[in-house]
């Protein structure tokens with residue numbers, strides 16, 4: 001990071017957000033300018049008391065109204081969803097760390113791109129829903145999109161300085177989640193508790209369930225499609241249980257470049273914030289004095305049919321990403337509320353995707369309308 005940068009961490013109370021605060025606190029040339037939360041307002045206030053951001057955003061008026069905010073003399077308090085859009089365009093903000101989960105992160109990420117900011121992008125849902133529009137906007141406004149997802153950070157690092165025509169394919173690694181070695185009947189009986197028990201990563205509940213269904217890898221495949229402008233047939237997935245190789249890039253000459261590090265989101269967050277530089281940071285390092293294994297195996301599409309959806313959506317584009325994303329968000333929420341079974345998540349997504357009115361060139365408004373449509377469809381699907 002060349003000179004001191006003001007960072008707005010949107011979604012600071014989440015898994016990525018709390019890691020990002022730790023990373024920024026240790027960077028010499030970065031300052032936390034704004035923090036935002038939805039429901040965890042006590043944590044937001046603790047963060048503000050410690051890090052003194054100029055602006056503190058409580059995105060939900062419903063959660064903010066009954067909450068008794070302490071006196072925070074160094075920070076202004078902004079309330080409401082629109083304030084996320086405003087902060088992302090604020091003239092004093094240099095970098096927006098987009099760490100809100102789900103389509104709730106779309107408008108603020110969009111605002112940051114529109115304002116030509118550097119966006120450290122954890123909110124993959126923006127690219128899943130509106131990848132071509134978002135990347136066009138970034139190009140038009142000279143906004144830089146730097147991946148925070150560890151797989152995309154790995155690919156970004158491996159292709160640095162390489163010609164696009166030399167890339168044969170990218171290979172996203174997947175831990176396989178908690179059900180990697182389970183039978184289909186065990187997966188059918190998965191409970192919220194077993195599905196939330198991820199073997200290698202500590203993450204928020206939505207992405208943890210997405211990892212268990214492997215929908216997360218599908219969403220990442222779609223994210224890679226638009227972020228790196230690669231056709232779907234050049235994006236593959238391999239199971240790598242140790243989560244040490246974060247992804248691989250194969251070149252036309254057969255060379256494969258990989259990025260390795262222990263599973264810790266602080267490293268890709270830090271790389272997005274220091275790019276194109278690097279700095280010593282708080283993450284654990286690989287220890288080659290100890291023996292360790294790196295295993296790879298092909299994914300099982302029968303056990304994890306969600307993986308097929310990602311390939312299909314990455315191939316088709318248009319409205320499919322927004323529909324898949326919203327259907328999945330609705331279905332995951334219903335699973336976490338114990339209203340549907342584990343296998344129903346992918347089944348519902350498939351059915352809703354199949355019966356939507358496909359449009360190859362939707363506008364952002366069309367996609368937002370479809371997001372609402374797919375959420376209603378999920379409610380009906382559950383009730384049927």
Ligand SMILES: NC(=O)c1ccc[n+]([C@@H]2O[C@H](COP(=O)([O-])OP(=O)(O)OC[C@H]3O[C@@H](n4cnc5c(N)ncnc54)[C@H](OP(=O)(O)O)[C@@H]3O)[C@@H](O)[C@H]2O)c1
Pocket residue numbers: 010011012013014015016017036037038039040041059098099100101102104122123124125148149150201202203204205206207265
């Ligand atoms: N966790 C990871 O390791 C990881 C890795 C790669 C990519 N990602 C991506 O990073 C994003 C965040 O994931 P996470 O695991 O950090 O999620 P998380 O722990 O659930 O945190 C989500 C954050 O978003 C806020 N939020 C939720 N709903 C909101 C709304 N309607 N309006 C405004 N803010 C809202 C939450 O606020 P409250 O907590 O205050 O309610 C929280 O700060 C996701 O897109 C995920 O796919 C995560």
